[in-house]
Amino acid sequence: MSNTILVFAEQRAGKLKKSAIEAVSEAKRQADKLGGQAFAVVIGNDVQALAESLGQYGAARTFVADNPALANYSSDGYARILAEAVRRAEPAVVLLPASAMGKDLAAGLAGLIKTSVAMDCVEVALADGKLVVKRPVYAGKVTAVCTFRRMPAIVTLRPNVFPAAQPEPARKSETESIPLMFTAADLKSAARELMAVVTKRPELTEAGVIVSGGRGMKGAENFAMLEELADALGAAVGASRAAVDSGWRPHEFQVGQTGKTVSPTLYIACGISGAVQHLAGMSSSKFIVAINKDPDAPIFKAASYGIVGDLFEVVPALAREFKKILQTA
Amino acid sequence: MRVCVCIKRVPDTAANIRIGSDGKTIDPGGVEFVMSPYDEIAIEQALRLKESAGQGEVVVVSLGPSEAAATLRSGLAMGADRAVLLKDPMKYRDPYGVASTLAEELKKMSFDMLLFGKQAVDDDCCQVGSIVAALLGLPFVGIVTKMEVKAGTATVHRQVEGGHEVVEVKLPAAFSCQKGLAEPRLPSLKGIMASKKKPLEERSVATVEPVFEVEKLEYPPRRAPGKIAGQGAEGVAPLLNLLKTEAKIY
Numbered sequence A: 001m002s003n004t005i006l007v008f009a010e011q012r013a014g015k016l017k018k019s020a021i022e023a024v025s026e027a028k029r030q031a032d033k034l035g036g037q038a039f040a041v042v043i044g045n046d047v048q049a050l051a052e053s054l055g056q057y058g059a060a061r062t063f064v065a066d067n068p069a070l071a072n073y074s075s076d077g078y079a080r081i082l083a084e085a086v087r088r089a090e091p092a093v094v095l096l097p098a099s100a101m102g103k104d105l106a107a108g109l110a111g112l113i114k115t116s117v118a119m120d121c122v123e124v125a126l127a128d129g130k131l132v133v134k135r136p137v138y139a140g141k142v143t144a145v146c147t148f149r150r151m152p153a154i155v156t157l158r159p160n161v162f163p164a165a166q167p168e169p170a171r172k173s174e175t176e177s178i179p180l181m182f183t184a185a186d187l188k189s190a191a192r193e194l195m196a197v198v199t200k201r202p203e204l205t206e207a208g209v210i211v212s213g214g215r216g217m218k219g220a221e222n223f224a225m226l227e228e229l230a231d232a233l234g235a236a237v238g239a240s241r242a243a244v245d246s247g248w249r250p251h252e253f254q255v256g257q258t259g260k261t262v263s264p265t266l267y268i269a270c271g272i273s274g275a276v277q278h279l280a281g282m283s284s285s286k287f288i289v290a291i292n293k294d295p296d297a298p299i300f301k302a303a304s305y306g307i308v309g310d311l312f313e314v315v316p317a318l319a320r321e322f323k324k325i326l327q328t329a
Numbered sequence B: 001m002r003v004c005v006c007i008k009r010v011p012d013t014a015a016n017i018r019i020g021s022d023g024k025t026i027d028p029g030g031v032e033f034v035m036s037p038y039d040e041i042a043i044e045q046a047l048r049l050k051e052s053a054g055q056g057e058v059v060v061v062s063l064g065p066s067e068a069a070a071t072l073r074s075g076l077a078m079g080a081d082r083a084v085l086l087k088d089p090m091k092y093r094d095p096y097g098v099a100s101t102l103a104e105e106l107k108k109m110s111f112d113m114l115l116f117g118k119q120a121v122d123d124d125c126c127q128v129g130s131i132v133a134a135l136l137g138l139p140f141v142g143i144v145t146k147m148e149v150k151a152g153t154a155t156v157h158r159q160v161e162g163g164h165e166v167v168e169v170k171l172p173a174a175f176s177c178q179k180g181l182a183e184p185r186l187p188s189l190k191g192i193m194a195s196k197k198k199p200l201e202e203r204s205v206a207t208v209e210p211v212f213e214v215e216k217l218e219y220p221p222r223r224a225p226g227k228i229a230g231q232g233a234e235g236v237a238p239l240l241n242l243l244k245t246e247a248k249i250y
């Protein structure tokens, strides 16, 4: 079996995503165990320097596809480049972050090289030439332990689960360029434009801290209170489906079985009852804080810490105190 | 407009899930099965496309046990014209196995568009649509929240972190549907009655070699029991203390 691990280092606007740093770090750890090397792939426009800098997380070699035509993500185009990197590196495993792009690209690659992806894994282990992964299924109610029978194994990693390595800035990665083997016209689909929502807050799936609101928030305007708490903590703001269905927050901020799966260090649930479908999206958070006026709300069973009380009283007080602490710290 | 929609029978999201005696699959006892919610969105979108075109056909296809016939019937009750059940002799099929089996059957059918759910909410593989599209040589766009079709071209919005991408593709093409695209209709009584008479064809499919196997299912580690920090605003100081000393958040 090959002892190379190939990892897709997702970037946006020349900056590595946090989940990509985690994936590269994990690739290096697995490669070390195999006595092999971690190779990375960077795709985009003006990303050569970024590719070299991946050495700091342990990439020995980085395949770079650097071209203005690659500035926007294309399922088809990016998958073809990644497949070329797979052909050159002949890895045992291909790792990608389980971000929107990482998942889409992993599935695209699987279509091209005719294999399956183990999506959104929380544990990866190589033993006796076999890759064994763990992935939550049935909304996290059970975990599936899966063994690959064919290599390369394609695996996406749940953000915030695999630790990021301490960077060694002096270490540079070797680079190998992958030329564009298609023109824009050859692509079956390409994004014409990216309509970004401008926000200074971290992305929900990558955030270390999330403050979420549910039906108990009583109205869209009251989310300002959660935003204030979130900004004090550098957190993202999420919502329950009840809040989304009421039109208080857009669906992309919904946490749960039919929303996003998040795994932050701290999840603060405000006015959320804790329905199974909500828990499905956030129960792998490291610490959960529940603020709810109903002492019997199921969220308290999932929570590490709770405050029983009116969130309109608790949330502002919490924001005030956090501001004090974090400003003096 | 001829649209083919792939749908999966999954446990109801509120179901209590227990590991079965083989240790590898769930115990279906007492579990209510439904159509995966994103697949309902896909059917709704297909019906709207057909309705606005004023003509066409919506076909629902499912790979699964014979019980998946009921799932297909609920698609027919929403308004789909006919159904195809691919009776699965395997208890578990990995995503490539599902996709290649579906692709093999879809090859024999003709359509302008192929729709999937963004993910099946049982094992959340998030890939069957993309792999089927690749095997059929069709363009694929995933996680679609908006779609406009004009003169054989679909312009869609695809949700990504921090915004959305606008993607244009020529039909035939495949898409996976995300919430927001189309709110699924509830089947009318008339629809339910009519669905019983609509054609539901059963086909047998072959077993395939899996890429990966589920070795076993496990229950996730239990969380340590939580602590109530306090009541109302008075709970704030004790909570901060716990976050500092126990959780070491700051």
Ligand SMILES: Cc1cc2nc3c(=O)[nH]c(=O)nc-3n(C[C@H](O)[C@H](O)[C@H](O)COP(=O)(O)OP(=O)(O)OC[C@H]3O[C@@H](n4cnc5c(N)ncnc54)[C@H](O)[C@@H]3O)c2cc1C
Pocket: A213, A214, A215, A216, A217, A239, A240, A241, A242, A243, A254, A255, A256, A257, A258, A259, A260, A270, A271, A272, A273, A274, A275, A276, A277, A278, A281, A291, A292, A293, A294, A297, A309, A310, A311, A312, B013, B037
């Ligand atoms: C197929 C399917 C998929 C679903 N997917 C999701 C999903 O992805 N995500 C999701 O979240 N849900 C999902 N749901 C819905 C889920 O079942 C619940 O209905 C939903 O999570 C409830 O949201 P909530 O907790 O905000 O509202 P509620 O259950 O109404 O709870 C509101 C809570 O706020 C508390 N409260 C009210 N006022 C105050 C106050 N002043 N101070 C403090 N607390 C207060 C109440 O005590 C209560 O516990 C799904 C359901 C189905 C059927």
Ligand SMILES: Nc1ncnc2c1ncn2[C@@H]1O[C@H](COP(=O)(O)O)[C@@H](O)[C@H]1O
Pocket: B005, B006, B007, B008, B036, B038, B039, B061, B062, B063, B064, B095, B098, B102, B115, B116, B117, B118, B119, B120, B121, B123, B124, B125, B126, B127, B128, B129
């Ligand atoms: N057994 C199946 N039969 C029909 N369609 C399926 C099946 N499994 C998955 N799909 C389709 O593929 C989508 C994505 O599923 P998955 O990749 O398993 O998360 C689903 O929403 C369905 O549209």
